[in-house]
Amino acid sequence: MSLEDRRFVDAIADQVAVAIERLSLAEDVERARVAVETESLRSAMLSAISHDLKTPLASILGAATSLGSYNSYFEQQERDDLVATIREETERMSRFVANLLDITRVESGSLEVTWEATDIEEVIGAAVRRARPVLGSHRLNLRVADDLPMLNLDGVLLEQTIFNLLDNAGKYSPLQSTIAIDARRINDRIVIKVLDEGPGIPHQT
CATH class of the missing domain: 3.30.565.10 (Histidine kinase-like ATPase, C-terminal domain)
Structure with missing residues (x-):
């Protein structure tokens, strides 16, 4: 191989190396972007989960506290309403947790589908x-x-x-x-x- 051929091959090799390096940097940037977006989505999801769990828990705690502390002051209908609140909010939490479990099973591939x-x-x-x-x-x-x-x-x-x-x-x-x-x-x-x-x-x- 002549000197000019070697120089040409070296130049091509240098350009290929630069292109590979740029591609690697682009992939690193993309991975970093995806990681940031994933973390943002995770934070938003945790915030939503926290809110959706706190709301029924607050209702259950309020109704249970009222029944425990002031039961004798309530009319029967008022007591029935508080018990109904506890039951409804408990069912709401149960549905929410079931949905979270379904999401986990979908992501892990363990959700069984009956056709x-x-x-x-x-x-x-x-x-x-x-x-x-x-x-x-x-x-x-x-x-x-x-x-x-x-x-x-x-x-x-x-x-x-x-x-x-x-x-x-x-x-x-x-x-x-x-x-x-x-x-x-x-x-x-x-x-x-x-x-x-x-x-x-x-x-x-």
Whole structure:
């Protein structure tokens, strides 16, 4: 190999080395960006979890304290209302913890899915019945098409998903506002929507 050829090869090698170094730096920057975003999401999630757990705990503690300290001063209806508050908030916490466990199972790949022919209208009806206590102060509008076919899916998981959306809508929508469920066939798909009048999730800039 001539001297000029060696110089040419060395120049190419130097350029390749620079390109590899730049690529490595770009990957490091991207990993750092993803790490920052992940940490930000983790912090936001922990904050949301803390808030969602504190709210029912505060209600349970307040009702239990009132019953324990001032039980003799309450009328029977007032005592029944406090007991109902404890029961409802306990059920709310139980649902929240169950959702967290489901998220953990999904992330670990251990969530078992049972595939079977499922009536979508029945699943929506079951989710609505479960959510009635949460939606008591809202107007519910059901728009379920008559021509929905049976689908091969996990009805329990679908019901839980719809219930979670209804529960979220009930918590964050204005009182007396309308919450709607719309289920219809669009071409070769079945589309299910839960619509509410809440503030929604703000767009990130």
